[in-house]
Amino acid sequence: MDKAIEVNFDGIIGPTHNYGGLSYGNVASLDNKKMMSSPRDAALEGLEKMKFLANKGVVQAVLPPQERPFIPVLRSLGFSGAPKEILSIVAKENPELLAAVSSAACMWTANAATISPSADSVDGKVHITPANLSSKFHRAIEVETTSKILKNIFHDTNLFIHHEPLISGTYFADEGAANHTRFCHFHGAKGIQLFVYGKEAFQGNHIATKRYPARQTLEASQAISRLHNIPPEQVLFAQQNPEAIDAGVFHNDVISVGNENMFFYHEKAFLDQENLIRTIEEKVSTHCKTTMRFIEVKEKEISLSDAVSSYLFNSQLITLPNQKVILVAPIECKENERIKRYLEGVNKSIDDVYYFNLRQSMRNGGGPACLRLRVVLTPQELATINQKVIFNDDLYKSLKEWIHKHYRDRLSPKDLADPKLLDEVYNALNELTHLLDLGPMYHFQQYLA
Numbered sequence: 425m426d427k428a429i430e431v432n433f434d435g436i437i438g439p440t441h442n443y444g445g446l447s448y449g450n451v452a453s454l455d456n457k458k459m460m461s462s463p464r465d466a467a468l469e470g471l472e473k474m475k476f477l478a479n480k481g482v483v484q485a486v487l488p489p490q491e492r493p494f495i496p497v498l499r500s501l502g503f504s505g506a507p508k509e510i511l512s513i514v515a516k517e518n519p520e521l522l523a524a525v526s527s528a529a530c531m532w533t534a535n536a537a538t539i540s541p542s543a544d545s546v547d548g549k550v551h552i553t554p555a556n557l558s559s560k561f562h563r564a565i566e567v568e569t570t571s572k573i574l575k576n577i578f579h580d581t582n583l584f585i586h587h588e589p590l591i592s593g594t595y596f597a598d599e600g601a602a603n604h605t606r607f608c609h610f611h612g613a614k615g616i617q618l619f620v621y622g623k624e625a626f627q628g629n630h631i632a633t634k635r636y637p638a639r640q641t642l643e644a645s646q647a648i649s650r651l652h653n654i655p656p657e658q659v660l661f662a663q664q665n666p667e668a669i670d671a672g673v674f675h676n677d678v679i680s681v682g683n684e685n686m687f688f689y690h691e692k693a694f695l696d697q698e699n700l701i702r703t704i705e706e707k708v709s710t711h712c713k714t715t716m717r718f719i720e721v722k723e724k725e726i727s728l729s730d731a732v733s734s735y736l737f738n739s740q741l742i743t744l745p746n747q748k749v750i751l752v753a754p755i756e757c758k759e760n761e762r763i764k765r766y767l768e769g770v771n772k773s774i775d776d777v778y779y780f781n782l783r784q785s786m787r788n789g790g791g792p793a794c795l796r797l798r799v800v801l802t803p804q805e806l807a808t809i810n811q812k813v814i815f816n817d818d819l820y821k822s823l824k825e826w827i828h829k830h831y832r833d834r835l836s837p838k839d840l841a842d843p844k845l846l847d848e849v850y851n852a853l854n855e856l857t858h859l860l861d862l863g864p865m866y867h868f869q870q871y872l873a
Contacts, residue, residue, distance in 0.1 A: 427803055428612030431483045432796040434474050437467040438489030438528035439831050439849050443788055446527055446562045464831035466784030470795055473780050475820050481745040484815035487533050488856055490569045491866045493526040497565050508843040515841030524562040526840045532794040534677055535600040536570050540652040541800035544615050549585050550805060551652035552578060555600030556589040559639040572865055580808040587651045590644055595625040598644040601797055602675035605682035607704065609714035611800045616707045618660045619645035620676035622669055635670040658711055660703060663695045672732040677793050683741035688719045690737060692728050719773055726763055734760050738791030748775040754791045755779045812861035822859055
């Protein structure tokens with residue numbers, strides 16, 4: 425297991441990328457509602473981040489976008505007729521519903537699933553649980569396709585265990601890896617898994633938020649840790665600070681990020697934070713045989729509001745093959761003078777900081793870390809997955825050409841009703857399934873000749 429590596433699976437941003445303002449509690453999403461978007465720029469920005477990390481030696485892979493507008497959901501809600509007829513009816517009767525079924529939010533693959541490596545599981549297998557995302561309708565409709573994609577890519581049942589998403593609803597609301605962090609000496613070694621929640625659904629023994637609702641439940645986190653066969657001594661549960669949630673920290677990866685034995689977090693990230701940090705330190709020392717490196721950012725250094733607006737903690741913290749630790753941050757961090765100065769002073773812990781233009785994603789409330797799902801794989805496990813999704817120069821070139829061919833440069837909310845957009849999406853995704861060797865995985869493909 426010492427040769428296991430962390431693979432970043434980035435979501436390819438879909439051709440219906442738009443600013444629907446669908447995510448209450450996500451400040452950026454609400455602030456930019458109904459702005460003009462650029463699906464092409466969004467997809468290219470994400471692609472360039474992947475290319476940069478691949479050039480640095482990081483094993484990078486892609487996850488495809490989902491079909492949007494999602495006509496099967498509209499049919500399940502009683503709309504009938506041909507896809508374009510349904511689109512026209514919904515656009516007139518319920519444009520908010522059309523915006524929801526057109527959302528490209530699956531691009532934020534940090535919410536796709538929670539994945540535990542074989543080094544941590546009692547049975548020595550990789551465990552995968554797709555997130556039910558039941559807190560938001562526009563995200564809950566992703567689950568079926570997400571499960572299908574993950575089973576397609578991680579198809580060897582001798583190595584990978586696919587669990588069904590948790591029961592949908594408020595009691596087991598699960599937002600995926602955005603609320604999950606793993607600490608270890610190195611990726612292939614035994615680790616400590618930190619599950620972060622916003623509320624307790626059954627007992628209600630938690631300090632509640634005042635402005636925005638908490639999403640992840642303790643009960644969901646506990647269920648996943650059990651399903652993944654993780655020894656109890658290697659698991660920790662921590663509650664988000666309600667003050668942080670009310671400031672716009674809808675997922676924990678907006679206020680903290682961990683990598684191996686390093687933890688970068690804000691002073692107001694968690695409740696009972698002092699005790700949590702002490703427990704992480706003790707568990708990592710005992711079970712992982714290494715010493716934690718903590719970087720706590722004080723409120724007086726960077727305010728909670730600045731942390732949220734810049735998405736400082738939604739940066740990617742990565743160990744490169746040469747063992748250098750880098751931070752991949754949104755360009756908004758560089759444009760905030762206070763944050764920029766702070767990052768220039770953390771070089772004793774972080775070797776290099778790189779800033780990326782991901783404005784299209786950021787305006788919808790997703791930074792660098794939102795765009796990737798981290799999966800620790802041994803060489804054997806990596807060799808068995810669908811190799812067509814592994815990022816390389818040829819795939820970069822093909823995806824770039826594909827984006828320029830199929831994506832619109834501009835998209836407004838009213839354009840979601842354009843029947844031509846439906847054709848463009850279907851043509852794009854049909855071609856992508858061939859490019860990534862995914863097979864006919866989309867609903868619309870069963871009607872193609």
